[in-house]
Amino acid sequence: MKDVMVIFDLDGTLVDSIEGLAYSMNSVLEANKMKSHSTEDYFDFLGEGIERLVYKALPKTHRDAESVSDYYKKMLVSYSDYFDRDLEPYDGIYEMLDTFAHMGVKMAIHTNKNERMAKIIAERYLGQYDFLRIIGDDGVRKNKP
Template sequence: MSFKGIIFDLDGTLLDTIEDIADSMNQVLSENNLPTHNTEAYRLFVGSGIKNLVRKALPESHRDEATVQAYFQTMYNLYRENCVNKTKPYDGITDLLDDLAKRDLKLAILSNKADEMTQQTARALLPEDYFSIIAGLTDEALKKPNPQKALQMSKEMGIDPKEVIYVGDTDVDMQTATNAGMYAVGVLWGFRGEKELRANGAQKLISHPSELLGLL
């Protein structure tokens, strides 16, 4: 297969965002006298948007919709102000993007992170000129693994979905790739592990960004 485009997940794939996410949510919890979580726990909370993360981080007694919405808004505002404090590209990502930019490939980012923060973190920490499209979550109904946004990106780039590599680090990403008919690549440096990625449709696993070049 000759691939013509790559869609990347953001958190856990291009950027290591976990500390800023954990710090922000733990501050919200601490200020409300609720139990906090270690950073590793947040690796299981991320992947389905900030509101879902807030729901998982709250005690079960605080998960009614009105309470979740209130804490979500607090978390959203705090994280927006602190989303690039400790966040950085994973080792090898900048070199990978430099190499891909020299090839005849279309690149895009699709995240379940709120669009505002997706734009903010990607543009602050990655060479935005390399990407044809950068998109985060604007509508809960379109949240991954719904493939609609991925398919829309493919259409906008003028590429058949079968000619697109979808790169991500969670079950949601692999499901999105499968649902969109794209080639699913799971990364082992992100927030989840090999077992989850394989179980959800990963067609290839890579342990370093440079290994992606072997598919081209």
């Protein structure tokens, strides 16, 4: 197909990454003597980037800007260790991407995930596909809605 492009989100669209996110944040919470959450709870925390996930996972008494910033940094360290815990592309993703690639559809990824982590995941799990761009949270650009 000429001049057709598809832009995908990453988490919850191409790959199931909830376990790594939940495990990483729960590790931070438990290391700081805070209550952890079920994996299911994290579905409600997703959609606005990791910093917002941290905010939602923290107890209300720790949601001031300084605490969120501190725990966000801790979460990034934890997530760099566990981001791929039980991570896998959803069923049918490879077949769909194969079809688009065969049709000549241009593809890109735009995610609220940290851009460096998004690129690592895309390379490791979707590296056989030629994504024109992988755009994530770089701390400068505003996250997607």
